Amino acid sequence: MIYSPIKTILCIATAAMCCVAVSAQDLIARQAPIDRKLKSVDSLALQTQIQLELLASQKEDIYPSWNNDRVQAYNDVIVPDSYQFDLTGFCMPTSNMKINDVFGYRPRRRRMHYGLDIKVAVGDTIRSAFDGKVRIVKNQGRRGYGRYIVVRHENGLETVYGHLSKQIVKVNQEVKAGEAIGLGGNTGRSTGSHLHFETRFLGIPINPALMFDFTRQDIVADSYTFVKAKNAGKTAGSVASGTGLYYKVKKGDSLSRIAARQGVSVDKLCQLNRITRKTILRPGQVLRCS
Numbered sequence: 001m002i003y004s005p006i007k008t009i010l011c012i013a014t015a016a017m018c019c020v021a022v023s024a025q026d027l028i029a030r031q032a033p034i035d036r037k038l039k040s041v042d043s044l045a046l047q048t049q050i051q052l053e054l055l056a057s058q059k060e061d062i063y064p065s066w067n068n069d070r071v072q073a074y075n076d077v078i079v080p081d082s083y084q085f086d087l088t089g090f091c092m093p094t095s096n097m098k099i100n101d102v103f104g105y106r107p108r109r110r111r112m113h114y115g116l117d118i119k120v121a122v123g124d125t126i127r128s129a130f131d132g133k134v135r136i137v138k139n140q141g142r143r144g145y146g147r148y149i150v151v152r153h154e155n156g157l158e159t160v161y162g163h164l165s166k167q168i169v170k171v172n173q174e175v176k177a178g179e180a181i182g183l184g185g186n187t188g189r190s191t192g193s194h195l196h197f198e199t200r201f202l203g204i205p206i207n208p209a210l211m212f213d214f215t216r217q218d219i220v221a222d223s224y225t226f227v228k229a230k231n232a233g234k235t236a237g238s239v240a241s242g243t244g245l246y247y248k249v250k251k252g253d254s255l256s257r258i259a260a261r262q263g264v265s266v267d268k269l270c271q272l273n274r275i276t277r278k279t280i281l282r283p284g285q286v287l288r289c290s
Helices: 005-062 255-262 266-273
Strands: 082-086 099-101 104-106 111-113 116-119 125-127 132-139 147-153 158-164 180-183 194-201 204-206 223-227 246-248 286-288
Touching (some): 246 255
Antiparallel strands (some): 246 286
């Protein structure tokens, strides 16, 4: 049988179209799982972005105002029962490790001490603990904080840096974690050069030792959960809870470190646990702290 040229061309074209159709179907079939994976990745990225933006907006909304005059500017705010701070983007405000005075009540002076006093020399660099925005740059003269700075951070905390010899940032300035904001000093109500360092949430003081370990130059954990004290009510004038009734000793702990972290004195720890300053602590040992 002899095929005409036209029939031959038609046969070849038909076969080619079939091959293209089959190849296209195979390609679509192979592409489908990839598309599903990409869609899944895109959805996950979108969800993550939405969560981050929502979290950021919640942190912005939780503060009722932006005040450049007073540290405690939130007397009428409703304090949430709990709030978690992300501490992973931290920087120690100073590389000095010696704690001169801890957070807590001072019996001799009959008043609360709302921060940690870290030994620094006049002129030592003081750095922002987290990313944030400078809310206050003021000088109280010979009273209180002396030259001080307040920074509101993206994680919801506010930090206070007192007794500075010099402030090198301005109000409303954006700062990064680790950025120099001032120099150590001895201004205000101070008996020697040191940094008075406070951590606050809606004006409520939180013991910095619950978040920062100055001896190890590190954070205590990746996050810290604030729990409103029972007596806080609707005002932000009380001290936040967070110190425990008991503390389980960890490797490397000392009485002074535990006391600083729990906001009590070493003598009080010794009295509560019927031990002395020379008692050797064992990992796993449970100490009463209040």
